[in-house]
Amino acid sequence: MAERTPERLVRLLGMVAFLDRNPGVQVEQLAAHFGVTPEQVLRDVDTLWMSGTPGYWPDDLIDFDAGSLETGVIRLTQSRGMGHALRLGTREAVALIAALRALQEAVGPALDPQQRDVMASTLEALTAATGEAAAAVDVQLSVDAAPEVLVAVAAAVGEGRRLRLRYVNAADETSVREVDPWQLVTGDEHSYLQAWCHSARGERLFRLDRVLSAEVLGAGLEHPPGPVRPTFQPADAHERVRIELDGTARWVAEQLPVDEIEELPDGGFRVSLRVASSAWLRHLLLRLAPRVRDVEPPEVAEDAAAAARRALAAYEPGASSSVAGGGLPDGRD
Amino acid sequence: MSDSLPPAERLLNLVIALVNTQGRMTKEQIRTSVAGYERAGTAEAFERMFERDKEVLRELGVPVLTVSSAAHGDDQGYRVDPDAYRLPPMELSAAQLGVLALAAEFWQGQTLRTDAARALTKLRVVGSTPSETDAVAGLSPRLHPAGPALAPLLDATHDRQAVTFTYRTASTGEVRERHVEPWRVIASRGGWYLVGHDRDRADARVFRLSRIEGAVRTTGAPGAFTVPDGVDPAHVLDDAQQQEQRTAWLAVAPDRAGALRSRAVAQEAPAAMTAPAGMDLLAVPYVRAGDLAAEVVGYTDAVVVLDPPELRESVVRRLRAAVEMGERLSGGDRG
Numbered sequence: 001m002a003e004r005t006p007e008r009l010v011r012l013l014g015m016v017a018f019l020d021r022n023p024g025v026q027v028e029q030l031a032a033h034f035g036v037t038p039e040q041v042l043r044d045v046d047t048l049w050m051s052g053t054p055g056y057w058p059d060d061l062i063d064f065d066a067g068s069l070e071t072g073v074i075r076l077t078q079s080r081g082m083g084h085a086l087r088l089g090t091r092e093a094v095a096l097i098a099a100l101r102a103l104q105e106a107v108g109p110a111l112d113p114q115q116r117d118v119m120a121s122t123l124e125a126l127t128a129a130t131g132e133a134a135a136a137v138d139v140q141l142s143v144d145a146a147p148e149v150l151v152a153v154a155a156a157v158g159e160g161r162r163l164r165l166r167y168v169n170a171a172d173e174t175s176v177r178e179v180d181p182w183q184l185v186t187g188d189e190h191s192y193l194q195a196w197c198h199s200a201r202g203e204r205l206f207r208l209d210r211v212l213s214a215e216v217l218g219a220g221l222e223h224p225p226g227p228v229r230p231t232f233q234p235a236d237a238h239e240r241v242r243i244e245l246d247g248t249a250r251w252v253a254e255q256l257p258v259d260e261i262e263e264l265p266d267g268g269f270r271v272s273l274r275v276a277s278s279a280w281l282r283h284l285l286l287r288l289a290p291r292v293r294d295v296e297p298p299e300v301a302e303d304a305a306a307a308a309r310r311a312l313a314a315y316e317p318g319a320s321s322s323v324a325g326g327g328l329p330d331g332r333d
Numbered sequence: 334m335s336d337s338l339p340p341a342e343r344l345l346n347l348v349i350a351l352v353n354t355q356g357r358m359t360k361e362q363i364r365t366s367v368a369g370y371e372r373a374g375t376a377e378a379f380e381r382m383f384e385r386d387k388e389v390l391r392e393l394g395v396p397v398l399t400v401s402s403a404a405h406g407d408d409q410g411y412r413v414d415p416d417a418y419r420l421p422p423m424e425l426s427a428a429q430l431g432v433l434a435l436a437a438e439f440w441q442g443q444t445l446r447t448d449a450a451r452a453l454t455k456l457r458v459v460g461s462t463p464s465e466t467d468a469v470a471g472l473s474p475r476l477h478p479a480g481p482a483l484a485p486l487l488d489a490t491h492d493r494q495a496v497t498f499t500y501r502t503a504s505t506g507e508v509r510e511r512h513v514e515p516w517r518v519i520a521s522r523g524g525w526y527l528v529g530h531d532r533d534r535a536d537a538r539v540f541r542l543s544r545i546e547g548a549v550r551t552t553g554a555p556g557a558f559t560v561p562d563g564v565d566p567a568h569v570l571d572d573a574q575q576q577e578q579r580t581a582w583l584a585v586a587p588d589r590a591g592a593l594r595s596r597a598v599a600q601e602a603p604a605a606m607t608a609p610a611g612m613d614l615l616a617v618p619y620v621r622a623g624d625l626a627a628e629v630v631g632y633t634d635a636v637v638v639l640d641p642p643e644l645r646e647s648v649v650r651r652l653r654a655a656v657e658m659g660e661r662l663s664g665g666d667r668g
Contacts, residue, residue, distance in 0.1 A: 006393055007447070008341040010454050013348065017458045025462070033462040034454065051345045053353045054366035062349075081353050085420040085458035089394035090491045091445065091484065092452035099439035099449070100432070102520075122429040126456075129421045136490040138567060139439075139476065139520040146595070168591030172632060187476065210592050283631035289654040298662055305659020308652040311633040314609075315649050 011036070012044055012051075013086055016062060019076035020083035027072050045074060052080050093130035097123065098137045106141035106186055110154030141186050145208035152214040153193050157181045162219040163195070166212040172279070174212070175199070182225035184208075196223035241281060244270045244294040268293065282307055343369025344386055348395055348413065357400040357410030387411075393451070423459050430460035443476060444484050479525040482542045483518065485549040486527055490515040492555040495532070499546040508546065513538070514558040517566035522574075522620075528566035530558070537564065539573040574620055581625060582640040583615045584608035589635035593617055593628070606639060614639075622647055630655075 011034055018033070019025060031038045045064060052061035063078035088096075100123045108116055145153070156163045163181050168174045179195035182203075190207050197204040247267035260272040275281045285292060285304040295301040338346075346368040351358060364370050364379050373379035390397050396417035400410045425433070433456055437449040482498070489496045493514075500511045514530040516537075524541055531538035560566070580600065585593065585608075593615065600616040608614040619625040626647040629636050638645040 004447075005340045005344065006389055007451065007454070009344050009348075009389075010393055010451050012341065012345050014454050014458045021458070022462070029462055033457055033460075047342055047345070051342060051368070052349055054350055054362075054368075056368060080349055081415075082349060084415070084418060086418060086455050087394050087420045088452050088455060089392070089448065091448040091487055092394070092455070094487055094491070095440055095445045095449040096433060096436045096452050096456075099436035102439070103436065118426075118428045118432055122425070122432045125423050125425065125429065126433075129423050135517065136487050137518045137520075140522070140567075168595075172589050172591065172635065174588065174591050207592075209595060212591060212595065282633075285658070286630045286633075286651065286655045287627045289651065289658040292658050292662075295662055301662045302659050305656050305663075307633040308630075308655035308659070311630070311637075312649065312652045312656065314634055314637045315645070315652075 008044075010086070012048060013082060015041075015044055016048060016076065016079055016082045017085045019074060020079045024068065024073050024075045027074060030074060041074075045069070088130055090136075093126070094137050097126055097130065098139045100126065102139035102141045103186065106191075107150075107154065107184065109147070110150045112155075112158060115158075141191070145191065145211060146213075149208065149211050149214045152216050153181060153208065153211070154184065156214070156216045157184055157193075159216075160221050162217040162221065163193075164215045164217055165206065166214075167206055168210050168212060178217070179204070179206070180221040180223045194225075196221075198222075239275050239278075239281075240272065241275050241300055242270060242272050242294075242296040243285075243288075243292060244268065245288065246291050246293060249288055249291040270294075278303070338369035338372075340369075340386075343367075344389060347386060348390065351397065351411055351413040352415060352418065354412050357402070357412045359408050359410045361408075363411070394455075420455065420459065425456060425460040427461045430457065433460075439476065443478055444481060445479075445487075448484075476520060479520070479542055480545075482527075482545045482549050483525065485551070486515055486518050486542070489549070489551050490518060492551075493558055494551045494555045495553050495557055496549050497552050498549045500540060501544045501546060511540070512552070513540065516560045516564070516569075518542075519567060519570050521570060526570055528569045537569050539570055578618055578620050579622075579641065581617045581619055581638060581644055582606050583617055583629070584612040584637040584639055585615050586612055586635040590632050593632075593636065603640075608639070609637070612637070619644075626651060 015030070015034065018030075025033075027038045027041050031041045034041075036044075048062045049064060050056075050061065054060070060080070061078070062076070062080050062082070065075040065077050068075040100119065104116075104119050104123060108119065111119070153163065155161075161181075163179050164176065165179060166174065166176050177197055177199040179193075179197050182194045182196065185192040185194055185205070190209065193206045193208060193211070195204060195206060196202070244264075245268060247269070262270040262272075264270065281300060282304045285295070285301060286308060289304070289308075292301070347363070350363070350367050358367075360380075360383060363383065364373065370379060370382070373382050387397050396414045398412055398414050400412055402408075402410065433453055437453045440446045440449040486496065488494075495512060495514050497510060497512050499508060501508045512532040513527065514532065515527055516529045517527075519526045519528060525543065527540040527542060529538065529540070530536070580598075582602065583590075583593065597615040597617050602614055602616070606614065617625070622644050626638075626644060629638055629644075629648050630651045638648050
């Protein structure tokens with residue numbers, strides 16, 4: 001996909017200012033610093049070389065040392081007054097400061113002193129440079145793990161040591177597992193530990209508030225971290241389920257790992273998902289029941305209904321036959 | 334120069350020209366001398382292009398000033414204020430740049446993503462290379478999407494400018510126009526909130542961003558209000574949430590619902606509160622009855638709500654709806 005104009009412009013201006021401060025930078029190094037390919041760096045240098053003040057005679061243009069460039073080192077010889085870093089816009093400053101504050105608050109206590117210092121000094125530098133901009137937004141991350149769990153998990157992630165977890169899963173089964181911790185995924189609603197699970201022989205996400213206890217073990221990591229993945233990765237092996245919903249259940253389409261959404265003319269829609277856990281699917285259908293128009297395969301809906309029937313019995317002791325009575329609720333909270 | 338210069342290169346030349354100009358440049362000077370405008374065509378086409386470019390530059394934080402000069406009649410000129418252009422002096426270590434990259438990653442999938450990425454590009458200028466991304470390795474932040482209302486609300490909050498939007502009240506479903514002085518936007522517990530002064534109710538109020546319908550519009554001038562001394566918007570939100578906090582009494586089957594158990598608090602049970610034989614009695618605090626009811630329903634017969642009655646009814650209603658769903662879908666009329 002073509003790069004957007006504003007992004008390229010900010011980088012072009014940034015490169016001139018960076019090279020003005022750092023005489024002689026290797027192409028690869030500059031590329032890594034700005035997160036682009038070496039080819040893109042060379043294209044950017046070509047662009048800069050032809051840019052300058054009106055007239056555009058050689059003395060008007062941004063200039064580089066051509067000989068140096070042949071050896072793969074970019075040396076700026078004329079910045080045309082563009083040697084300063086561009087200030088941050090309000091929203092730009094707000095975005096970074098809010099994120100740093102949230103991280104500091106949520107995971108700060110679990111970091112080692114050196115990491116804590118880096119985070120604090122970065123926040124300080126940024127706040128000093130941007131002033132009051134940051135008062136506009138406040139992000140409160142939810143790391144609702146027990147404090148001792150968070151400390152153990154953070155230490156294990158930081159030191160690359162194996163963890164023993166006592167964990168209760170979405171199907172409400174408690175198990176003890178040993179995992180190779182990869183990273184802490186901190187969110188505004190829940191936080192997770194992404195890890196290699198030795199019991200399951202695969203990558204798993206563990207919700208921190210479901211970790212009942214965590215113990216750092218002596219062993220290092222057998223399975224090092226892989227690339228970052230979304231919170232649920234559907235696999236082809238999982239059961240495929242199709243659910244037709246009315247329009248009020250739109251959040252399902254937005255929040256679930258759906259494969260496919262088909263919009264219907266009346267505002268309803270049909271989603272197709274692959275499901276790894278039948279307990280999870282049952283829970284989903286129980287929550288959505290009044291909005292569900294159809295489910296494929298139908299046994300899935302029958303399974304959820306049977307579970308609901310069992311649960312209702314507890315509310316109407318000795319009168320399980322009365323379950324079918326009562327009007328259809330409207331499903332609103 | 335090629336036939337049509339890419340927009341990024343035209344904008345680059347415009348910035349360089351406006352930074353280096355003695356005094357100011359008129360539109361005519363820009364049109365005839367800055368590379369990239371020579372092919373704009375008609376005066377109207379140039380006008381549109383230049384207005385758009387000026388907007389883009391201001392959006393990026395380039396301070397394009399409009400300069401009127403009595404000596405030149407009405408003809409306006411432009412320049413970039415070099416002092417306002419500059420980032421205040423700062424240096425960032427490799428590790429600090431790594432922390433900032435992590436902070437930018439925070440906004441993945443959000444409207445603020447581009448702002449955060451742009452800020453990072455600007456800050457790389459004053460950072461050491463190569464950046465150390467492992468300074469706080471093992472952290473990966475995720476947020477719920479805030480939706481389109483976030484960006485305009487942030488701008489208005491910063492500019493202290495009143496806003497108007499259409500809002501759907503959760504309890505009544507009422508949809509009404511609201512006039513608000515925005516104090517702060519807060520992300521908390523999976524939701525995004527605006528805390529501000531509701532002009533119609535003449536009091537502090539909390540609004541959920543997801544219940545704002547349509548566009549957020551600013552009204553009146555910037556700097557129109559201040560957050561009153563002694564008011565902490567975070568506390569306003571806390572109070573609103575606290576007011577709603579209640580305790581649910583649940584009967585839980587042995588060894589089940591570990592997640593609920595971990596949130597249970599020690600609290601003396603009212604005399605009449607007893608769990609059925611073989612089940613444990615738990616007190617669990619909650620804010621949104623709908624959320625807890627949905628969670629309880631998921632445990633089916635392993636968790637029974639004893640109190641309060643509204644929560645109990647909410648659970649029963651959901652369970653009945655699920656039974657009804659089963660009957661509805663297993664009938665003979667499936668297509």
